[in-house]
Amino acid sequence: MISLQHLTKRFGAQTAVDSLSFEVPAGQIVGFLGPNGAGKSTTLKMLTGMIEPSQGTATICGFDLRREPLEVKRRVGFVPESGAVFESLTGLEYLEMVAALYAIPQDAARARIQQFIAFFDLSFETLTDKLLGAYSKGMRRKVVITAALLHNPPVVFFDEPLDGLDANAAVGFKALIQTLAREGKTIVYSSHILDVVERVCDRVIIIDKGKLLLDGRPDELVAAHGTGTLERLFTKLTGGSELERRAEDFAKTFRP
């Protein structure tokens, strides 16, 4: 479903993503992890056609990212980390605009939006009357997730999707992506909340400085490295082993 072949992105002299290659079959939920600045968001932006790779390519649902970017875009849904929306549109106006970009007829779009309203426990009046600028962060995130799934894409990229969602919405969202994966959708899930990744994902890919560090099932990787949890494995791999001691030392500086 997703296949990366030496995908590389350079910004001047800096290599953000360095010859990344891996494949993700249909129906899999992949946790895409890395410390800040590892190249996760850049990779996701390349895979969604937002920025052009400097080298290498990727295919999504058999379409080459470089040669057929529009075909790729029709088949992917993306929840960006920024959660950006057009704040001066109402939720409904925004979602209808997104639906139109995927050529979804208005009747079908409204029926689909209705389902999301019900699922996400959004107030109908809020969606039709309030401008997105007045939404809470969680409500806005729900709209962004709805906008990513509205056209029923076979591949979905989530970049910190739980940011701003309350506990109930987060539980519902996790169940939703697991069900979507069971029905054949491919899901790439980038997050810093590693216990959620450990519970939800079938597989994790850890990158650092743009390079692939580790790829495998979370339980197998944790067992193989004897770290007990994915979080400990992550900090071990990405140079965070001294963090707890450093945090303690730093906290001492706050003593009166």
Add this chain to the structure above:
Amino acid sequence: MNAPSDTPPPLQAAGPALSPGRTLRRLFLTLFLRGRSSRGLRKESAPKSVGSKLALALVFYALFGMFALFFLQQPVFALSVYLHAMTLVFLGMFVAASAGEVLFNKDEADILMHRPVTPRALLWAKIGVLTEVSLWLAGAFNLTGFFVGIGGKDGGWLFPITHAISTIMEALFCTGTVVLVYQLCLRWFGRERLDGLMTTAQVFVAVAAVVAGQVVPRLLIRISGTIKFNAGSWWIGLLPPAWFAGFDDAFAGRGIRSSWELAGFGLAATAVVLWLAFGKLARDYETGLQTLNEASAIRSQRRAGRRWVDVLVHVPPLRWWLRDPVVRASFLLTAAYLVRDRDVKLRIYPGLAPMLVMPFIFLMQDHGRSDGGGFGVAFTGGYLGLIPLLALNLLKYSQQWQASDMFRAAPMPGPAPLCHGARQAVCWFLTFPLLVLFGLMVWLLRGENLHLPLLLPGIIALPIYALIPCLGGKAVPLSLPNEEAKSAARGLSMIGVMLVSIALSGLALWAWSGGWFKWLLLVETVLVIAFYVGMRLSLAAARWRPLE
């Protein structure tokens, strides 16, 4: 999550999907009219300032366009040159000011770039909106001109039709030229430098438009006594408005050879600009949009250095002036936005440009008067007060207004120190440099410094002018969304200051000629001190106003 039984009432059924092109055009027009961000709670009560401003602008343009009545019974070419020149200035300012935000919006990349739309479709939709709004403005301004042309010396019923066509051509030429400049800058300098470059260019366009519209005609009249427009003049072919006026003259006027040549030149220039901007260089726009996503990565590679303003606040006299750390922090914040922020710069500097022109006009009128004049100098001094007043009013608005929540979270009883910091930044970076410029202007235009003291009454009143926008703690920098900018209220305060300036100038001149100027300065100083102390006390007592 809701159970299916809780399903809300069905949304009304609607028709088939709009095409992506139409969807994008509708989207960008809505965003243009409503503004990009909003904190309005409901759709009905949402700030529609941009939309209402546009409606007001159309009325204003239509009223301004009535100056075309002065061209009754004049040749079509002269009327058309006037109409097209003014249209080009207005549209140039409008498109230059709007294009950056419309063409390159960072948030928009995250929302639209992963959708199945091509950058070319985005570009076309945006250009469509810019052109559409340009045409509304041009139509409003030319409304009177359409009818005046019918009654022109060599005009007729064909004029409204040809002028409508030439105005559309001009709007396309204007939009195309601005987009082309953006694309060329992108190609030559890259997206990272584009922002700063275009901001500077836009400020210069605004200043140049005011100077060209107000100062140059006065200078020309002063030099040659009058301005004569003739389609046969060799230099007229260098002026784009003349090309489009040539079109009108060719079809609805005299139809002489030089008019046809100008019309041909206008058509060719418009076609070339459109071909380059929307065809040949469209690929550069795609690159620009992509680089927009990469901007943060590139920016991080910049060399970090200490800002000159950071150094400045730690050496006298600013160190003495900015002893309070909150005032200093607010000063630095305001200074940073005055220098760096594109949005703030685009509001402040083009807003101040007309300020420079008014004293210039009064000084020009003053020049060469047998009684020695002096009113222009006094008016220039009084008019300085508009600078802090206008700048502080404009500095309240920012795209990042939500970040100002930190002011309320900080342990401060009220917004007074923030207002003082902003006020002092405006004084140091805008008012004082312009004071020097005005002084130089007086000296150069009058060729003597005898009347320079007439600037003093205005200068002495400056602290009061600078405190007026702060009263009630209202001048907290960058704390309100752009959409809440109330231009009408600003206009009223400007008129108020202008009247006070005129009154003060008259009084100063009276005192000057009556020999009691020193007494006037003394009384004014005492009054200013008393008012200043009272206003500062009032500001110190101001508390945070409740959030909506």
